[in-house]
Amino acid sequence: MFNFFKKSLANRLLISFLTIGFLPFLIFLVYTLVLSETQIVKKLISDQHHEVEVMSKLIDTHLNSLSKEVSFLARLEVMDDVLAQDLDKRVSRLLKQKKDDYELDLDFFFVDKDANILASSNIELLEKKFFGANSFKFQKGSFIEADELFMYAKVYASFDSKKSLGYLILKYSLENLKVYFEHKKDANAYMYNPKSSLYIGSNNGLSIVIKSTKDSINIEKDLVVYKKMNNMLKDWYIFYAVEKHTALAFFYNFNLFMLYLSPFILLLVIFISLKFSRYIVKPIKDLTLITDEIVHSKDYSRYLDMASEDEVGKLAESFNTLLNTTDKSIDASEAKSSFISNMSHELKTPLNAIIGFSQYLITYEKLSDEQLDIVSNIENSSQYLLEMIHGILDIAKIEAGKVDINIQKQNILELCQECFSMLEPLADDKGLGFEFMVKDCSLELIDTDEKIFKQILINLLSNAIKYTQNGEVKLMLSNTRNELLVKVIDNGIGIPKDEMPKLFKEFSRIDNKLSSKQKGTGLGLSLSKKLANVIEADISLESDGLSYGTTAIFSLKLRGE
Amino acid sequence: MNILVVEDDEANAKLIEKLLKQEKYSVDIAVNASQALEAIDKALYQLIILDWNLPDGSGYEILQETRELLIDSQVLMLSANSDIEYRVKALDAGADDYLCKPYALVELLARVKSLLRRSSTNKNTILELGNISLDRQAKEVFVDGSEVGFTSAEYDIFEALASNPNKTFTKFELLNLSNNEYAASMMSNIVEVHIKNIRKKLSNKEIIKTVRSVGYKINLSS
Helix, strand or coil, X not given: CHHHHHCCHHXXXXXXXXHHHHHHHHHHHHHHHHHHHHHHHHHHHHHHHHHHHHHHHHHHHHHHHHHHXXXXXXXXXXXXXXXXXXXCCHHHHHHXXXXXXXXXXXXXXXXXXXXXXXXXXXXXXXXXXXXXXXXXXXXXXXXXXXXXXXXXXXXXXXXXXXXXXXXXXXXXXXXHHHHHHHCCCCEEEEEEECCCXXXXXXXXXXXXXXXXXXXXXXXXXXEEEEEECCHHHCCCEEEEEEEHHHHCHHHHHHHHHXXXXXXXXXXXXXXXXXXXXXXXXXXXXXXHHHHHHXXXXXXXXXXXXXXXXXXXXXXXHHHHHHHHHHHHHHHHHHHHHHHHHHHHHHHHHHHHHHHHHHHHHHHHCCCCHHHHHHHHHHXXXXXHHHHHHHHHHHHHHHHCCCCCCCEEEEEHHHHHHHHHHXXXXXXXXXXXXXXXXXXXCCCCEEEEEHHHXXXXXXXXXXXXXXXXXXXXXXXXXXXXXXXXXXXXXXXCCCCCHHHHHHHHCCCCCCXXXXXXXXXXXXXXXXXXXXXXXXXXXXXXXXXXCXXXXXXXXXXXECCCC | CEEEXXXXXXXXXXXXXXXXXXXXXXXXXECCHHHHHHHHHHCCCCEEEEECEECCEEHHHHHHHHHHCCCCCEEEEEECCCCHHHHHHHHHCCCCEEEECCCCHXXXXXXXXXXXXXXXXXXCCEEEECCEEEECCCCEEEECCEEECCCHHHHHHHHHHHHCCCCCEEHHHHHHHHHCCCCHHHHHHHHHHHHHHHHHHHCCCCCXXXXXXXXXXXXXXX
């Protein structure tokens, strides 16, 4: 899973695009679905409280103006007529006029001290008793009986302000207040008196338990706000209920819309992300494909044709420059290798004659000792020259990648034993200890090139014998999981630390007494390392310094492991 | 025994001619392909030594033509190219042996003798040197009838010396016989070691004589 991201830029881009594209939408969706409802309900309740306040104030104002009207009428001189039983009905006409002006379900009437109705806006009430007279003792100007509000004012004689004539009463049906509730659209407003359990306006089946003077309740289907009323209606509560499905209809519809939209948004984001991530990575993929082809075919003369002018285009341009340089240097290197190879072959023919004639003279002609010495020197030097040509030819072949490699299963012990046996007489002759040890080596067969392996190991062994005067040379075989280690350990002259890097360079040798006595081309170690690299192996040297001996490590990567 | 040497390099042609005449063979030289084909057409050769590169063709083409004419002379190919594919190509086309340049004279001579022995009915495989005898077929050495255990390198060196008594061979020539694939400078003193061991095994220090700073030869008088 980790690799899914680690190894693919396209996948990483895809995930980034998906995150950038869909995450904000997801956050918005969650906010809308979960959080915004609370906010909207809060706002609705606040609006409802405001509505209730307004209604309450309007009702208050309306009732106050009625109350003032009652007081005003009670102070009119015409009220003196009641002393004469309102015989000419002046007061009743006035009251009737006032009732008609209001166009409400109400009645004005005058009651004397004995509770007789002497004047009224409703003639049916005349000469009847007013049973509510007991309520006057409240002296507050109003009282309520069932759904009727009574407002009253004491009437005094105009000629004697201390002479009370009775009361002017306004009987006001609370049903009149319905007009304040009925116009509400999408809402249900009403008044309720918990003491008398009376409702004014429709409660629409709602039954609310009142807990304080002002509150809001969020019940299953409705949002209800209520408030206790003032003054004349002090036992009453005004309610304002809104059905949630109506109030939040837009919000619910919006949520539904968002939910329906989300799969489409998700698909759209995935589609765009896929398209863009592939679009961005495509030129890189194309570039990789072409470079792979070039590496595989080794055709460095090719040209990458990337039409884009963006960063990838610039990368391709740099790559073309690199290809061009590589192509030129490969051409130059091939020309050099080819020249060296041809030259070496051409040198061999005359050299063959020089060596051959020298050997002929030595073998067949009766030469004096001095002549023999001279001819022998010619042969000797020609042999070194020949060996050098062979070495140069080998290096040229390696550099041109034209070494014949023949990888086959080889018995590693037999291979090492063969080299060991070949060199054993040399070590014995010098009186050196010469030992072949196998330590922690679980391998029997390895895949390698027999000739190259032997050439390298013989070189390392003969070097060790050559540079060891007394002591011993050990050939040690071991292996790890990934490589075979062939170590040649000697306690010979060793290598000074600062000389170590030089050793693998062509024609370099350590300058000291022992090595100056030794013959050699100075190509052996460099050639061995190059050959080792050809068979996916390596050679390294370890030494604690001059006279501390040397360990040469020939490490072969195990194939197929 | 008639031998045809086809070699365009005059010096090398002369060298081989001198060597073979010294060994009492009758030698003809051809310096290009047309001369070679003309010579093959005229005379019967037991052995043809053919250089690969010729100015007007190649030794390989001459070899093919020779075999097409059903001429069954032994053919030894010479070439400066040591690549395996060349050797295989030559042997497939009917060459009897292949020698890479540069070669040691002793090796060339050994191969010439070996090829001519193959064609002759008289195959003398036992070589006697006083109380020492060599079985060339079994590659074994006996002193007074009992076998001496020689390594293969020791046998090759001793056989070359014993086959050419009183002739001096350089260390490099002898080295080529035993380990021609590996660096000469590394190994030149191994010949000394081998000689030392051969002397020890034969219990005869006199038979191989050291020619100071040159090489070794069999001293037949001993």
